[in-house]
Amino acid sequence: MQFRTLGYFCVMYERKIPLNLNCGLDLIGEVLYGKWKIRLLWFINEGVLRPSELQRKIPDASRRVLNIQLKELEQHELVSKIIYPQMPPKVEYSLTDFGKTLIPIISALGNWGDENEDRLRKAILKQPLSDNDE
Amino acid sequence: MQFRTLGYFCVMYERKIPLNLNCGLDLIGEVLYGKWKIRLLWFINEGVLRPSELQRKIPDASRRVLNIQLKELEQHELVSKIIYPQMPPKVEYSLTDFGKTLIPIISALGNWGDENEDRLRKAILKQPLSDNDE
DNA sequence: TTGCATACGGATAAATTTTTCCCCTATTGT
């Protein structure tokens, strides 16, 4: 994310450390990094399409960041946004065909996490390495 | 990463925002987040085992962070570390059996990125969304 | 007319991660 659009203006945050875009892993990292992006893609795939619904599904994320990350997903062509010209406003996101190709991968990530849930939970929550457990 | 071990002491950085460890995606995210971790796993899988070799393979990362992220990977049981008691010191990392189960997933990530390289590169580098390209 | 819902975004603060700079041990080679 080099720049970030907020409305018609560009927030003047410009990267100081250049992006690495050398290999496929760099590229996918660039579009999937972001605390909530994978979850957003997942829920949109499941039919949770409207911003307010997504916010209710992901209550730990602030409204603001979800908007920003949705916009980045849109910019990266993984989701598309439809604005219905009506009042009260209605917006719906959906996966692009390109975005849909990510679903099997996200699914694999989630499955690996689920299959190893206990082990991961222990490893993540345990106290840091000390002399005893090395 | 709730805490971080540095030697015998614990750096007093304690998370203020609690971890989400609700689903598999949260869990895998917790062990794979970190700018260089996937690359570390990948290179170790390819036989680049020693810290100095890894540093040469990933010159954009500082020596320091690689050490820290390797230690976290070790704590999460994805890699194991062998210290050869000799001078000059020699250390080798290797994937644990658990860590090896991640390789197909990392491979899938990298392939997706490679397959869509041009499109991704354009999407990442293009100017932010303006009125014209929505 | 206050309250709630929908949606969006600016400005700024806080949190978190990564980098930078300096330090350490010990061995080998010049």
Place this chain on the structure above:
DNA sequence: ACAATAGGGGAAAAATTTATCCGTATGCAA
């Protein structure tokens, strides 16, 4: 004696990401 290699880590700064607080607007209901 000095530099280069191997392996580390502490402290603090810088970079980046996320959160908080405030505001805009419309329409509907009590």
